[in-house]
Amino acid sequence: MTDQLNLFGESPKKSSLGKVNIEYKLAGSILTPASGFMADYDYTLNPYSGCSFGCTYCYAAFFSRDKSKMDTWGEWITVKENAIALLRKKRRKPLIDKTIYLSSVTDPYQPIEKDLMLTRQILEELLAYHKVRLVIQTRSNLITRDIDLLKQFEALQVNMTVTTDSEKVRKVFEPFCPGNKQRIKAIKEVHLSGIQSCITMTPLLPISNPSNFANELLSTGIERYIIQPFHKDKGKFVRGTREEALKILNEYNWGDEEYQRVLNIMRQRIPNLGIGKTGFAPI
Structure with missing residues (x-):
């Protein structure tokens, strides 16, 4: 049957990406x-379960169904091979003005997407048969590949996660993600294409120079920003990274007091800064 077809082969299979x-x-x-x-x-x-970006603090790890998956977060991905077939079923009753968040527990533009283009196929399906209000959350510059599709949505916002101004910090907490400058460049390109855009500092990691960081973000021309604190006691640390991550946090004296100091500086320069859940409201 069509609904059982595997877009990437005849039957479920395993492979590897590094x-x-x-x-x-x-x-x-x-x-x-x-x-x-x-x-x-x-x-x-x-579109996927798991995420090869494997950010050391990722809350999504706790949604894993078993402890082994949780403990190996960042080392596995499950591809929902019938994703398009499932969306096609919705053609019988198109999604009109429904708000959709893509994605909540994975990154739709993690490296595997470059080859599989599953997220791109989902966008094509949504454009062709539905009329949704879509927010896309990513930390990948790969999203610029799909600008041609993104421009066609009537109600869409792209959120780019940028958590720090320091590559030293980024490499500890987000070792397999694109660098900060790559992300800022990508979301600026999306914004300049006429697509509603937002930068999410979620969670905000240690910052070297809050004033310069705010100025760099504002230089994109983007007007929407969201910020959330990082809770070191609640975050998940991938094996082997906890000691180095805590060392960095101590080096920057990164706790509630320092976060509040940085937040106050950011607020002065970015007046329309969204805080926490309210900033993530649908468009």
């Missing part, structure tokens, strides 16, 4: 009724 294990599985659903932090949306949409 040291990342990739598994292809049939998902029961592709649109999940939003709840919790994303409760203001109608649905969340995750």
Whole structure:
């Protein structure tokens, strides 16, 4: 049957992306009724489970179904191979003015997307048969590949996560992500293409120079910003990174007091700074 077809082969299979294990599985659903932090949306949409960016603090690790998956966060990806078939079922009753957050527990533009183009196919399906209000969350410059599609949505916002101004900090907490300047350059390109854009400092990691950082962000021309604190006691640290991460946090004296100091500076320069959940409201 069509709904069981694997877009990437005849049957579920495993492969690898460097040291990342990739598994292809049939998902029961592709649109999940939003709840919790994303409760203001109608649905969340995750083309993948897991994420090879493997950020050391990622809350999504705690949504893993078993402890081994949690402990190896960043080392595995599950591809929802029937994602497009599931969306095609929605053609019977198109999604009109539904708010969708892409994605809540993975990055839709992580490295595997460059080859599989699953997120791109999802965008094409949404454009062709639905009329949704879409927010895309990523920390990857790969999103610029899809500017041609993004421009066609009537209601869409791209959120780019930029958590620090320091490559030293970034390499400890986000070792497999694109660098800060790559992300800023990418979201500026998206913005200059006429696409509504936002920079999310979520969570805000140690900052070397808050004033310069704010100026660099503002130089993109973007007007929407969201910020959240980093909680070192709640964050997940990938094996082997905790000691180095805590060392960096101590080096910057990064706690509630220092975060508040930086936040006050950022507020002075970015008056329309969204704080926490309210900043993530649907468009």
